[in-house]
Amino acid sequence: MAVTRSTIRDEALRLRALFEAAGAQVMDPPVLQPAGILLDLYGEDIRARAYVTSDAVRGEQMLRPDFTVPVVQTHMAHGAEPARYTYAGEVFRRQEDFPDRDNEYFQTGYEVFDRADPAAADAEVFALIREALGDLPLRAATGDIGILAAAVEGLETTSARKAALRRHIWRPRRFRALLDRYAGRAPVPETRSALLASADPLADCAPLIGLRDRTEIAARVEALRADAAAPPISENEVALLDAILSVRETLPFALEHLRDISVDMPAIAPAVARLEARVDALAARGIPVDTLEFEASFGRTSMEYYDGFVFGFYAAGRSDLPPLATGGRYDALTRVLGQGAEIPAVGGVIRPGLLLGLRTAS
Amino acid sequence: MTIKLGVPSKGRLMEKSFEWFAARGITLSRSASEREYAGAVEGIADVELVLLSAAEIPRELAAGRIHLGVTGTDLVREKLGQWDQQVQELAELGFGHADLIIAVPAAWVDVDTLDDLDAAAAAFRARHGFRLRIATKYHRLVRDFLRASGVADYALVDSQGATEGTVKFETAEAVADITSTGETLRANHLKLLQDGLILRSQATLYRSRAAALSDADRDTLKQLCQMIEVD
Numbered sequence: 201m202a203v204t205r206s207t208i209r210d211e212a213l214r215l216r217a218l219f220e221a222a223g224a225q226v227m228d229p230p231v232l233q234p235a236g237i238l239l240d241l242y243g244e245d246i247r248a249r250a251y252v253t254s255d256a257v258r259g260e261q262m263l264r265p266d267f268t269v270p271v272v273q274t275h276m277a278h279g280a281e282p283a284r285y286t287y288a289g290e291v292f293r294r295q296e297d298f299p300d301r302d303n304e305y306f307q308t309g310y311e312v313f314d315r316a317d318p319a320a321a322d323a324e325v326f327a328l329i330r331e332a333l334g335d336l337p338l339r340a341a342t343g344d345i346g347i348l349a350a351a352v353e354g355l356e357t358t359s360a361r362k363a364a365l366r367r368h369i370w371r372p373r374r375f376r377a378l379l380d381r382y383a384g385r386a387p388v389p390e391t392r393s394a395l396l397a398s399a400d401p402l403a404d405c406a407p408l409i410g411l412r413d414r415t416e417i418a419a420r421v422e423a424l425r426a427d428a429a430a431p432p433i434s435e436n437e438v439a440l441l442d443a444i445l446s447v448r449e450t451l452p453f454a455l456e457h458l459r460d461i462s463v464d465m466p467a468i469a470p471a472v473a474r475l476e477a478r479v480d481a482l483a484a485r486g487i488p489v490d491t492l493e494f495e496a497s498f499g500r501t502s503m504e505y506y507d508g509f510v511f512g513f514y515a516a517g518r519s520d521l522p523p524l525a526t527g528g529r530y531d532a533l534t535r536v537l538g539q540g541a542e543i544p545a546v547g548g549v550i551r552p553g554l555l556l557g558l559r560t561a562s
Numbered sequence: 563m564t565i566k567l568g569v570p571s572k573g574r575l576m577e578k579s580f581e582w583f584a585a586r587g588i589t590l591s592r593s594a595s596e597r598e599y600a601g602a603v604e605g606i607a608d609v610e611l612v613l614l615s616a617a618e619i620p621r622e623l624a625a626g627r628i629h630l631g632v633t634g635t636d637l638v639r640e641k642l643g644q645w646d647q648q649v650q651e652l653a654e655l656g657f658g659h660a661d662l663i664i665a666v667p668a669a670w671v672d673v674d675t676l677d678d679l680d681a682a683a684a685a686f687r688a689r690h691g692f693r694l695r696i697a698t699k700y701h702r703l704v705r706d707f708l709r710a711s712g713v714a715d716y717a718l719v720d721s722q723g724a725t726e727g728t729v730k731f732e733t734a735e736a737v738a739d740i741t742s743t744g745e746t747l748r749a750n751h752l753k754l755l756q757d758g759l760i761l762r763s764q765a766t767l768y769r770s771r772a773a774a775l776s777d778a779d780r781d782t783l784k785q786l787c788q789m790i791e792v793d
Contacts, residue, residue: 243693244718245709247701296643296702367684367714374712377677389756391674406668406751410729412686412694420672420685 203556208306211552212288215308218332219286224310227287229270235260238269241505241536251292263292267309268505268530268547269537275313275545276538282314288552301522302553308332311547313534318544319474322509322529323481329525329548330487330513336558337516338524342451343498344478345369345528346508347458347471351444354467355437357382358430360423372500379441384432395421396428440465447496451479454494478509502526505533509546515558524558525550563776564610565783568622568631571599571613575765578657579632586790606789608782617641619768624648626772629783636662636740636763640700649768652792658765660740662700664758667729667736668751675756676711679736683715686735697721697734700760704738707760726750767792 220226236259238246250265264270267287275283288308295301310328312321330340352365361382368375380386395401401421408414443461447454455476462469483489499510508529515521527548535542569579569590580590589604590611601611612628619633620641632655642648666673673682683694694716698704701718708716719734726746728734738760741747747754767790775783 239717243714244705244716247718248705248709299644364681364684368712371712371714373710374680374714377712381677389675391756395671401671402669405671406753408669409667409751410735411690411732412667412670412682412735416682416685416689417670417672420682423685424672 203553203560208553208556211556212306212308215332215550215552216286216288219284219308219310219328222284222310222328224284224286227267227271227274227285228289229264229267229274229287231264231290231292232261233264233270234258235262237273237537238262238265241269241533248296249293251294265293266291267307267549268311268533271309271311271547272530272534272537272545275311275543276534276541279313281543282312282316284313285309285311306552307549308552309547309549311545313543313545315544317481318508318529318546319477319481321544321546322478323485323487325527325546325548326482326509326511327485327487329527329550332550333513333524333555334559336524336555336562339493339514339516341493341495341498341512341514343495343510344471344475344508345499345506345510346474347468347496348441348444348500349507350468350471351441351465354465355433355441357433358427360427361430361433370500370502372497379433379438382427382433383435383438385438388428392424396425437465444468445497447494449494451489451492451494454496455479458496474508499528505530507532511548515554518558521554521558522551524554563779564608565630565779565786566610566612566628566773567603568612568614568619568628568633569601570616570619570632572615575616575632575658576613578765579655582655582657583790588786588789606782606786608778609786620645620649623768623770624772626770626774629770629773629775629779630786631768631770632765633768634658634660634763635766636660636700636703636761638766638768639761640703643702648771650771652767652769652787653790655765655767658763660742660763662703662738662740662760662763664696664704664736664738664755664760665726665741665747665752666755668748668753670753673755676708676713676758679755679758680713680715683713687715693717694736695719695734696736696738697725697728698738699725700738700740703760711757726752 235252251263252260254260271285290304291307292304295303310325312325314321348369352362355362364378365375368378440461447457458472462472479489499506506528510528512523513525514523525548529546531544534545570576583590587605591602593600599613601613603609603611614622616633617637619631620638622628623631624642638645638649673679686694696716697719699722704718721728725737725739728737
């Protein structure tokens with residue numbers, strides 16, 4: 201049977217029916233989304249990934265690049281707790297760097313908003329998606345952004361440095377550059393040294409133009425002075441962060457490894473305990489956790505706002521294909537979109553088109 | 563059939579392009595009427611001169627409506643996704659030099675690198691409630707550069723001209739624009755970021771990978787390439 205848009209749509213709806221049978225309520229968000237919210241969340245990068253259009257009244261609109269944001273918004277505005285949602289439809293992504301990839305494709309998703317037992321909710325989403333993918337040969341990858349985040353919070357350094365590192369957890373290059381600077385590994389630029397040596401750097405500067413005013417410049421100079429006075433992050437702590445980032449093994453070994461690290465870095469102990477609870481919850485769902493891969497830096501380069509458990513399913517032996525399914529925990533996103541409210545949330549999406557293609561080929 | 567050669571229709575870029583070809587035995591000239599965008603080619607047969615805006619030449623090359631074209635590296639890389647799949651660089655012509663750079667107010671004594679810009683952007687957003695605005699017409703190049711550098715909390719605002727003035731008029735906090743000497747930047751109280759060079763651009767002769775070629779066209783192209791000494 202040929203894979204066509206209509207067979208993919210049928211597959212997307214079949215998967216949605218599976219999730220509905222598992223207790224999820226169907227959601228059907230509009231294709232056009234106000235651009236402002238997505239831009240606020242993802243910044244300018246989203247323009248490279250999403251199609252932006254506009255009209256003279258509503259301003260900039262985006263063809264939805266994913267369902268998570270509208271689903272979270274709807275839930276935060278009207279949802280009862282706990283809630284489970286499913287949806288199926290097309291998402292639109294620019295592929296200027298990869299013209300061979302689809303710029304329009306179906307997704308079917310399952311999202312859980314539940315405070316009761318986050319580990320059980322993580323396992324529920326992972327197991328349901330695994331089951332929906334059927335018996336194709338798959339490779340699963342898992343990770344946990346929460347462990348790195350906890351390690352950053354636990355560093356013995358200033359809160360300004362922690363905030364800067366936290367802000368760049370999803371940009372590994374900038375994160376590394378900041379860490380090198382805070383650890384005293386990177387040379388201080390000459391202009392910086394001159395600035396710090398000057399008693400009043402704003403004394404005879406060029407005419408001040410623009411919206412960023414003198415107090416803002418002075419505040420940053422003060423922040424730079426405070427940073428220069430703070431002791432560097434210790435070699436030991438940098439080594440521990442590196443050790444966390446290089447954890448890549450099957451779950452039981454990863455857990456053991458992270459427990460060892462937490463002896464020297466107690467701040468990650470609660471996050472490691474959450475991982476342990478998740479392993480138990482996955483095992484209780486019948487997932488073979490002894491062979492499941494865990495990679496501490498998995499999910500760091502995606503923009504998806506995941507801040508805890510993350511996972512992906514890949515077709516075995518087909519590294520040319522994007523993942524068949526991805527998902528993760530996004531508690532912080534509910535906080536950002538909830539205007540004061542928040543709720544632990546976890547979810548995942550399947551790409552029915554890829555799934556159908558593989559099933560037809562095998 | 564003829565080989566169509568696109569050349570900027572105005573100003574120094576046109577004159578310098580004409581000089582570059584003339585030095586290689588190919589005389590290009592604009593028709594007698596200043597208003598008509600047609601031209602003549604001498605020194606080689608079956609080559610037609612097409613006078614176009616430099617900004618339209620990348621698109622015409624990508625569509626295969628012209629075989630060869632002179633335009634800036636900046637315009638090709640801004641306007642064509644995966645540019646090297648669509649056009650081939652035949653020769654850098656040695657004029658029209660300009661750098662695409664990021665500049666901030668010279669009074670920002672605390673900002674000299676991208677690292678500083680990123681930190682200033684975070685503080686700016688917290689204080690003003692919107693992201694630090696960078697005025698440019700090179701959206702793709704600037705966004706790709708800032709993403710690769712890990713700069714966040716900025717927004718690009720479109721500016722098709724007088725970009726250096728946007729900071730003073732408070733429609734942007736920084737600019738990303740083409741500069742050749744930096745004079746305009748200094749006059750507008752702006753300074754370069756040390757690591758803010760996005761692209762070095764110059765006038766370049768491109769070949770379209772999409773334009774259809776007959777056997778006769780291939781011979782013409784070969785002869786032309788020999789005259790301008792490119793392989």
